[in-house]
Amino acid sequence: TQRFIWPMAQFGQIINMYQRAHASAERIFGLMDEPDRLPVAPDATPLEIREGTVEYDDVTFGYDEDTAEPTVQNVDFTVDGGDTLALVGPTGAGKSTVLKLLLRLYDVDEGAIRIDGQDLREVTLPSLRRHIGYVGQDTFLFYGTVRENITYGTFDADESAIVEAAKAAEAHEFIANLPDGYGTMVGERGVKLSGGQRQRLSIARAVLKDPSILVLDEATSDVDTETEMLIQRSLDRLTADRTTFAIAHRLSTIKDADTIVVLEGGRIVERGTHEELLANGDLYAHLWGVQAGEIDELPEEFIERAAER
Ligand code: ATP
Numbered sequence: 001t002q003r004f005i006w007p008m009a010q011f012g013q014i015i016n017m018y019q020r021a022h023a024s025a026e027r028i029f030g031l032m033d034e035p036d037r038l039p040v041a042p043d044a045t046p047l048e049i050r051e052g053t054v055e056y057d058d059v060t061f062g063y064d065e066d067t068a069e070p071t072v073q074n075v076d077f078t079v080d081g082g083d084t085l086a087l088v089g090p091t092g093a094g095k096s097t098v099l100k101l102l103l104r105l106y107d108v109d110e111g112a113i114r115i116d117g118q119d120l121r122e123v124t125l126p127s128l129r130r131h132i133g134y135v136g137q138d139t140f141l142f143y144g145t146v147r148e149n150i151t152y153g154t155f156d157a158d159e160s161a162i163v164e165a166a167k168a169a170e171a172h173e174f175i176a177n178l179p180d181g182y183g184t185m186v187g188e189r190g191v192k193l194s195g196g197q198r199q200r201l202s203i204a205r206a207v208l209k210d211p212s213i214l215v216l217d218e219a220t221s222d223v224d225t226e227t228e229m230l231i232q233r234s235l236d237r238l239t240a241d242r243t244t245f246a247i248a249h250r251l252s253t254i255k256d257a258d259t260i261v262v263l264e265g266g267r268i269v270e271r272g273t274h275e276e277l278l279a280n281g282d283l284y285a286h287l288w289g290v291q292a293g294e295i296d297e298l299p300e301e302f303i304e305r306a307a308e309r
Helices: 002-028 095-102 125-130 146-151 159-168 172-176 195-209 225-239 274-280 283-291 300-308
Strands: 054-061 072-079 084-088 110-115 132-135 213-217 243-247 259-264 267-272
Touching: 054 095, 072 084, 072 095, 072 110, 072 259, 072 267, 084 095, 095 213, 095 243, 125 132, 132 195, 146 159, 146 195, 159 172, 159 195, 159 225, 195 225, 213 225, 259 274, 259 283, 267 274, 267 283, 274 283, 283 300
Parallel strands: 084 243, 084 259, 132 213, 213 243
Antiparallel strands: 054 072, 054 110, 259 267
């Protein structure tokens, strides 16, 4: 009878996996309530990753087709496999929206997004999301053990892989000190974890998932300097060989990015390396000046310009 039970169990697991992968992508950006209205291409094939090159080809998108101004307008860039692209810009500039499009939570209105030449609309959704990892400020922990929270979305992980991932994320030590170690219940009703601890669990989750493409949404939560150092070190390890998109609030964390794109009002207004953008003396240079404490506040002209866009 073993033979007959096994395929059924396997099938159940696949469904479960599909649902979890789907749920996690939506939770990433708190989109649980949004209807799934993406058309499925009848001839969609699984995404095949080669270099992990991501191309935004003149992308325009608006949440509401009736409003005059799209949220993202003519966004055009290519991130070579393994490189890091940072998105900076004022609140509401469209940074998260640009990345929601990569996860295909919405379809572009104009232009196209391609991963290694494959249009997102022509690959299957679970395969797309399987290859993209997310580390963010609002790490979703469900009521379950630390172990289950790390393996979330990865189904063939054995204990040693879980511990390795936790070590890479600088999370092993604090986990070992919890009352039941990896078996400790966390999430709602469970042991409360600090923001820095939750973030390291989400890094462990991403390490285990081993995606080719990473989306980092920098935490704004206050962590002490030592924790910040640990997080930075584990992130450096995680992003080393992967195509990475980073939304940064503190510019110091992204100054080594291969390319920094500055968004304002849904448009790219500047792009380059940190040094190039400083030399430009435009918005980025002034934002940097403010954060470095070199100038007190953003000059009026930039605030007015942002308001106009
Ligand atoms: P922040 O730095 O504050 O996170 P952001 O640059 O990431 O901002 P987005 O979150 O992409 O900006 O938002 C861009 C614009 O799109 C904002 O005006 C926002 O109100 C709007 N917006 C975001 N999500 C939705 C949604 N689900 N439906 C309608 N409008 C939305």
